[in-house]
Amino acid sequence: MYKKLVYQSLGVAFAALTFSACKTPAVVEKTVNTPVPASYNNSQDTTNTAQVQWKQYFTDPYLSALIDTALQHNQELNITLQEIEVAKNEVRATKGEYLPAVGVRGAAGVDKVARYTNIGAMEANTNIDRDKEMPEPLPDFLVGAYATWEVDIWNKLHNANKAAVARYLSSVEGKNFMVTNLVSEIANSYYELLALDNQLAIVQQNIGIQTNALETVKLQKQAAKVTELAVRKFEAELLSTQSLQYEIAQKITETENRLNFLLGRYPQPIQRSTQPLIDMVPERMQAGIPAQLLQNRPDIKQAELDLAAARLDVKVAKARFYPSIGITAGIGFQAFNPSYLIKSPESLLYSLAGDLTAPLINRNAIKATYFSANAKQIQAVYNYERAVLNAYIEVANQLARNQNLAKSYDLKARQVEALTQSISISNDLFRSARADYMEVLLTQRDALESKFELIETKMQQMSARVTIYRALGGGWN
Structure with missing residues (x-):
């Protein structure tokens, strides 16, 4: 019952945000x-x-x-070849934006809670056997993995990658024209x-x-x-x-x-x-005939690819008015003693969360x-x-x-x-x-x-x- 209510609430929120955000200017x-x-x-x-x-x-x-x-x-030509490499790396970067990002994390530290705080006062007023007391200061050890992913429901990230590919191909045609x-x-x-x-x-x-x-x-x-x-x-x-x-x-x-x-x-x-x-x-x-210029001239093909990239940029900019969905997840082990890290499920921790965001007020930058x-x-x-x-x-x-x-x-x-x-x-x-x-x-x-x-x-x-x-x-x- 609770899950059904959550899903219904998310659905209503998504519909409301989509309706309000999809009003793109003409x-x-x-x-x-x-x-x-x-x-x-x-x-x-x-x-x-x-x-x-x-x-x-x-x-x-x-x-x-x-x-x-x-x-x-020729130095100018070699400079252009490096610009092509830059464009190729931009394609790689935009492709990574719509794929899930996964990383690992390790951390270690100590924590001393002040006595005159809510947590410190609670610990002072709790009668615990001496052999069961928490160490002070409290060590903390963590090892785990995390992942983040933006669900590309409007093809914003995919279109950005396609635009980068078009610009890369445009740079190649620019080199050919040179x-x-x-x-x-x-x-x-x-x-x-x-x-x-x-x-x-x-x-x-x-x-x-x-x-x-x-x-x-x-x-x-x-x-x-x-x-x-x-x-x-x-x-x-x-x-x-x-x-x-x-x-x-x-x-x-x-x-x-x-x-x-x-x-x-x-x-x-x-x-x-x-x-x-x-x-x-x-x-x-x-x-030959003039129509062959469209295939033979590198500057024309470069302009054509630049136009394709510009059209994709418009789609990317338009998608910014729509809601975006992000998912984050993590799993690992955490304990105050390193020997406890391998004890499961007591030291096991995991998380899974989703967020929904959409611009509603003051969209001047997006416009x-x-x-x-x-x-x-x-x-x-x-x-x-x-x-x-x-x-x-x-x-x-x-x-x-x-x-x-x-x-x-x-x-x-x-x-x-x-x-x-x-x-x-x-x-x-x-x-x-x-x-x-x-x-x-x-x-x-x-x-x-x-x-x-x-x-x-x-x-x-x-x-x-x-x-x-x-x-x-x-x-x-």
Whole structure:
């Protein structure tokens, strides 16, 4: 009868607390709106370059060695790997919260009760045989085990664990996105270094041409065909070109050190290909369809996992309005003499208790947490939509860039060919006094600038090949 009354009382209390606590405040929800276009250029070809592994995509052995070194020693990447370990431990911690906690306890002490207290007075007024009196002070020895468990009836703790798992997976995708960017940055710097090497070679070749031209002008001055002004102009142009080679050398040093930093090592020469950059032909890119970005881009998958975690956080925050049930239990042995600890059942003790708690008044802190969790969920929705939109625009931009750079390169190559031929023509005309020295100087300068621009355009082509590979989501697998 007594147990039935207790159970009924607990049931009524639970129902009352649940009814009063379940009045959660209303919030504005937002769903994801991410319709992506069906194609980039009305092409339904699903072949996607992003599926190619970076070792197969970058076939230059020197570049592959640099990337491989960076993936092992780059400090920022290694920092991110430790952040993944932190996220993994958070998953372990949240999982332990919804499992029972069991521990052991051992204790020993003495207790002297003051005579002028209720217990002390009772002992003083009790007539007990001398051999049956309690020791004073009273020793106390305890050994036992205890357990605590919060019954997760609203899935609060399980959802918190799922959110931690989602964040762990998000950190993994964040690492993959960092790998993609790292591979891209190394490849771009590598092609920039090759371009500088080619520009330096062009400058040194031009120095030889201008040196020969200067000697020719000096001979013509001796023959009274030109004045000292022409000699000085040619000499100044030669000095300007000679100075340019040191500017390029400085850029080479800085680019090498940028690569060394990405590789996590101190400055040292970068081994690289000696193949002329203009001989490199970018392979045709296959972008697939936009829907593949959702699977290939690590930043999109990271945003998606962050959104899933944020939605679970809202459920966790909402569950805080509901009653929680906790169970505690303990069992052990306690006695004032260690030899009595093994005597059972006299020294045996055990306990079992349950508690029911629910917020009723002044729930501002819980409401604030709930509203914040919902705001972060809406923020995560916008972040996911932005990641998808940004990925599509990046690919569209790089596809257009590839096409425009190819057309630009063809025109600049024809320009270089025309200006290179004009150098010989201007020199011949100058020797026969049918062109003045300024025409020769301007022709040489224009030819040098056009060769520089051609190398720059080729470097941009190679960079666009790298960038679209990153934009499609390649480089991390």
